[in-house]
Amino acid sequence: MAKYKSLFTIIGTIGGVNFYRLLGKPVNRIAGGGFTREAIKTKASMVRVRENNSEFGNCSHLNRIFREAIRPFYLKHKFPLFHSRLMTLFTGLKALDPVSKRGQRLVFRGLELDEGKRSLLNFAYTPECKxxxxxxxxxxxxxxxxxxxxxxxxxxxxxxxxxxxxxxxxxxxxxxxxxxxxxxxxxxxxxxxxxxxxxxxxxxxxxxxxxxxxxxxxxxxxxxxxxxxxxxxxxxxxxxxxxxxxxxxx
Structure with missing residues (x-):
């Protein structure tokens, strides 16, 4: 992945290169890599990708609801990386799930453990202002x-x-x-x-x-x-x- 400078911003694929924005900055990378939607859905070699996508999606949905729940604590304030920071917390809690098989692990199962509760308490929600x-x-x-x-x-x-x-x-x-x-x-x-x-x-x-x-x-x-x-x-x-x-x- 590389950053580029231009008089205007390019979004899309040109000459085998993907142009897009990441955290407000224009970046690019070589297109392709074999990870097509069909391949992810059907290939046996992509089973881990499917499992990760399922768990990641559940954590992302929880992340959005949780941020809405605590919004009164940060009204009128923008956190550029708040979503990704909380994803670190929730994916870690999901990984603690002791009963579900891979691809079906859930955050609430991790929170049934004392270790999960400690993670929720010890997490730095706002590292710049603890x-x-x-x-x-x-x-x-x-x-x-x-x-x-x-x-x-x-x-x-x-x-x-x-x-x-x-x-x-x-x-x-x-x-x-x-x-x-x-x-x-x-x-x-x-x-x-x-x-x-x-x-x-x-x-x-x-x-x-x-x-x-x-x-x-x-x-x-x-x-x-x-x-x-x-x-x-x-x-x-x-x-x-x-x-x-x-x-x-x-």
């Missing part, structure tokens, strides 16, 4: 009352991006069924705190209760604002959004 790095405090989740508490809070230890005067903290419980892909996001009121905030404890409780659709995930989000003449402006820097799944209800 909530536990921005807020280096303990997160206490009370699943009985669906309340998140951040004790021993000190604003001086919170990381701010350039230009930010306020930090917005959002907490929600995502009730997500990884088998049926049904979901409901239950949010708490967003806390928007100035740099000179002096409180030492934060507490957030969701406004509505989950109804048992599926796995209940504690999700935490960070956004930044700049105040100018009394008006609040949302900052759109690439490190201006932080999202994490920090707890799973047992």
């Amino acid at each position: 909530p536990k790095t921005v807020l280096p405090f303990g997160f206490d989740m009370d699943w009985t009352t669906y309340t998140l508490t951040v004790p021993n809070f000190q604003m001086k230890r919170v990381s701010f991006i350039s230009g930010a005067t306020h930090i917005a903290l959002q907490f929600g419980v995502l009730d997500f069924n990884f088998k049926t892909l049904g979901y409901k996001l239950h949010l708490a009121d967003t806390l928007i705190l100035p740099k000179d905030f002096s409180g030492d404890t934060l507490s957030m409780t969701i406004q509505s209760l989950p109804t048992g659709l599926g796995m209940e995930l504690g999700v935490f989000g960070i956004r930044y604002y700049q105040e100018v003449d009394g008006e609040m402006y949302l900052l759109s820097a690439k490190n201006g959004v932080g999202i994490s799944v920090f707890s799973i209800k047992n």
